Amino acid sequence: MPDRFDLPAGFRWGAATAAYQIEGAVHEDGRGPSVWDTFCAQPGAVRDGHTGAVACDHYHRYPEDIALMKGLGLDGYRFSIAWPRVLPTGAGPVNPAGLAFYDRLVDALLEAGIAPLPTLFHWDLPQALEDEGGWLNRDTAYRFAEYAAVVADRLGDRVPAWITLNEPFVHTVFGYALGTHAPGRTLMFEALPAAHHQLLAHGLAASLLHERGLEVMLSNNLTPVEPASDSAADAAAAEAYDALHNRLFTDPVLLGRYPDLTALGVPDDIFGAIRPGDVDLIHAPGLDGLGLNFYNPTRVAAPSSPDLPFDLVPVPDVPHTAFGWPVVPESLTRLLLGLRDFYGKALPPVTITENGCSVEESTDPDRPRIDYLATHLDALAAAVAEGIDVRGYYTWSLLDNFEWAEGYHQRFGLVHVDFATQRRTPKASYAWYRDLIAAHRASRPR
Ligand code: FCB
Numbered sequence: 001m002p003d004r005f006d007l008p009a010g011f012r013w014g015a016a017t018a019a020y021q022i023e024g025a026v027h028e029d030g031r032g033p034s035v036w037d038t039f040c041a042q043p044g045a046v047r048d049g050h051t052g053a054v055a056c057d058h059y060h061r062y063p064e065d066i067a068l069m070k071g072l073g074l075d076g077y078r079f080s081i082a083w084p085r086v087l088p089t090g091a092g093p094v095n096p097a098g099l100a101f102y103d104r105l106v107d108a109l110l111e112a113g114i115a116p117l118p119t120l121f122h123w124d125l126p127q128a129l130e131d132e133g134g135w136l137n138r139d140t141a142y143r144f145a146e147y148a149a150v151v152a153d154r155l156g157d158r159v160p161a162w163i164t165l166n167e168p169f170v171h172t173v174f175g176y177a178l179g180t181h182a183p184g185r186t187l188m189f190e191a192l193p194a195a196h197h198q199l200l201a202h203g204l205a206a207s208l209l210h211e212r213g214l215e216v217m218l219s220n221n222l223t224p225v226e227p228a229s230d231s232a233a234d235a236a237a238a239e240a241y242d243a244l245h246n247r248l249f250t251d252p253v254l255l256g257r258y259p260d261l262t263a264l265g266v267p268d269d270i271f272g273a274i275r276p277g278d279v280d281l282i283h284a285p286g287l288d289g290l291g292l293n294f295y296n297p298t299r300v301a302a303p304s305s306p307d308l309p310f311d312l313v314p315v316p317d318v319p320h321t322a323f324g325w326p327v328v329p330e331s332l333t334r335l336l337l338g339l340r341d342f343y344g345k346a347l348p349p350v351t352i353t354e355n356g357c358s359v360e361e362s363t364d365p366d367r368p369r370i371d372y373l374a375t376h377l378d379a380l381a382a383a384v385a386e387g388i389d390v391r392g393y394y395t396w397s398l399l400d401n402f403e404w405a406e407g408y409h410q411r412f413g414l415v416h417v418d419f420a421t422q423r424r425t426p427k428a429s430y431a432w433y434r435d436l437i438a439a440h441r442a443s444r445p446r
Pocket of ligand 1: 018021166167170221293354396403404412
């Protein structure tokens, strides 16, 4: 059996974070409010009323955090740029102090020998744009493209590869359909115009980035969908869920068409959101790499009530993370082989842009995380051995951080953060990952 030491020479080892989850400093240097500042202020929206106002204070402590990355021996670091730092109202005048922060961050990373991999949108939409309808408003896609150009013009001389969006599925469904994330809208399937407008934003920005000679990726949260039984009803429900979670976000980009969403009761034009030429704008720029955020498979059964066309059911007989997510490493191999079967030559090289798990703070010596990472990297190596082109792996996450609606309760970091003192303490998984990177590099000289 191939394992993680068989990953190819030149494979990129990385770690990932996102702006609102680590930066803090929400009122500093002219940053405008984002939908997450607003959401966190709503009573009951986030567990225990936690907010990202301070988070890991990375805005001030980034040199210490880069030293931690250097200690790991990382090739690359995936972070996100806060749109409301750069353009406090989402459009209009640029805030030089906000842009200067990312300039310093990029320079410090390069000095440490770590390649920066920025994501332009990891869910912190400027509140001023939300006031105009957020991602339900088509104009937001055009504002995003303008913002992408501003940032690329400033950093593109040092940053060759970019991720446009993080997980449009999760942002659409949690943020606009179910309301458990910012902006807290509960539109159910009528949220889907927000998905189309994010994909349009991706396409418009990808063209501008390509014009500047930069590479473009899109990071999706993909999940292999398993029917709960052999019954035709469960298979149909699984197919409907797969279309919603996976294909809605990859088919237009890779194939230039949307999947059939009629089983979800969604019209072909996604409630009038799709205009002539849109799908071409999304598809034509092409993708230089598919960013894959992988956490778990999803098991689906026929609906038990008329509210939804599927039921999400527990995956039986497997361990679960502290978050309650099922741990099934071989489902990552299955997902990757399935993507190749389905997309064929249209599948670009893949980079794992997130993978990791939350572990209880008291767990010593962080064994569940080490096991999770080791088994998923082995599963990745199995897919690579079958011929899937995987270029790198960015574990989620470098630091314990603000885990959205869960506040500081889910700890995904290789590094423990004491949120009262901001003290960073590397966990056993940090040493394990450092040693793995060193051993892999030594065994596979470039
Ligand atoms: C992903 C998000 C990331 C983090 C992990 C645990 O869905 O992209 O910000 O919260 O889950």
